[in-house]
Ligand SMILES: [Ca+2]
Ligand SMILES: [Ca+2]
């Protein structure tokens with residue numbers, strides 16, 4: 490037994506000596522220079538990640554090497570003893586740094602990316618590694634296009650061709666199912682009254698029966714119109730970089746179509762309007778209003794929104810552009826939320842319109858439209874939802890939409906600019922369903 494052991498030992502020493510015959514006293518744990526390349530994932534086009542903190546930890550000795558990647562996303566650790574290592578990389582970006590990198594603001598104050606590879610053999614023949622940073626879902630649904638102006642009263646489609654487009658600005662598939670879209674009620678006059686705030690906006694603290702946690706004026710928005718997307722959970726996916734169209738009425742407005750009254754609805758100049766026959770959703774109020782619009786026809790191949798509250802007899806947006814739109818999610822059915830009358834109505838009757846009170850914290854995205862910089866109504870959205878506003882230079886019936894700009898393209902994923910300030914993010918341009926502003 491002892492003899493056999495010695496023979497194996499001897500054979501081992503001989504083999505080792507042979508392997509190291511070119512060098513004299515190389516240690517068994519031969520050091521090597523190790524290169525670690527840190528990249529972002531495909532969501533961000535595998536861009537090199539500058540400033541990532543990288544750690545190598547020997548799983549036996551616990552010896553640790555740390556450093557930060559340079560501009561090309563790499564770092565070199567010198568004289569790392571051969572062995573088994575865990576490799577990790579991390580980078581934390583505050584909201585501003587992430588905006589500079591991606592072109593849209595993240596949900597929280599900061600974003601943390603991580604990469605991990607465990608039990609990696611490192612030796613003279615394995616000394617170069619690439620790791621990929623991952624994070625949770627980054628980004629959200631954003632309102633990409635608001636077409637409120639409509640098209641020429643004589644030659645176009647008036648307001649019946651209006652639509653809203655919502656874009657998945659995130660790194661993961663999202664679902665429209667059950668989300669809400671709402672026009673925010675604002676006062677259309679600047680005059681200061683005893684029921685307004687100093688800027689002329691409704692002072693909701695004076696609404697009959699107001700009872701809300703926090704500030705009714707700054708912590709909530711109130712409904713002008715309100716619809717819910719249909720679906721049971723995962724029926725209506727939107728891939729990263731893709732979008733959906735919510736049409737007032739999902740028909741090709743460029744071509745003649747038959748209205749509810751049997752008469753043909755037509756436009757003189759098809760170039761002024763849009764084809765919404767392939768819209769993803771539409772509003773249909775034919776079963777809800779006493780006198781439906783002739784143009785409000787129900788395209789059977791386009792799912793209808795769930796109608797909660799409406800303004801007029803279809804999804805009719807303010808053609809002068811004074812329209813603020815928010816999308817929000819709520820686990821609790823919004824139909825059970827408190828409702829209030831505007832504070833100028835102090836005698837509530839059966840005919841008083843009550844407005845749903847929506848906590849600002851539920852809002853996924855919101856954009857504020859105004860008629861023009863020189864003709865504004867009181868600000869409708871809290872500044873942390875939209876610090877500014879957009880408008881269309883052509884004004885009413887100009888065929889122009891508020892159109893969100895492109896920030897970046899990562900692989901196939903087109904990312905819209907979102908600084909939560911429409912003044913920087915949205916321009917006025919001819920409406921183009923699923924097109925791009927730039
Ligand atoms: Ca309709
Ligand atoms: Ca339909």
Ligand SMILES: [Ca+2]
Pocket residue numbers: 631853854855874907908909
């Ligand atoms: Ca936003």
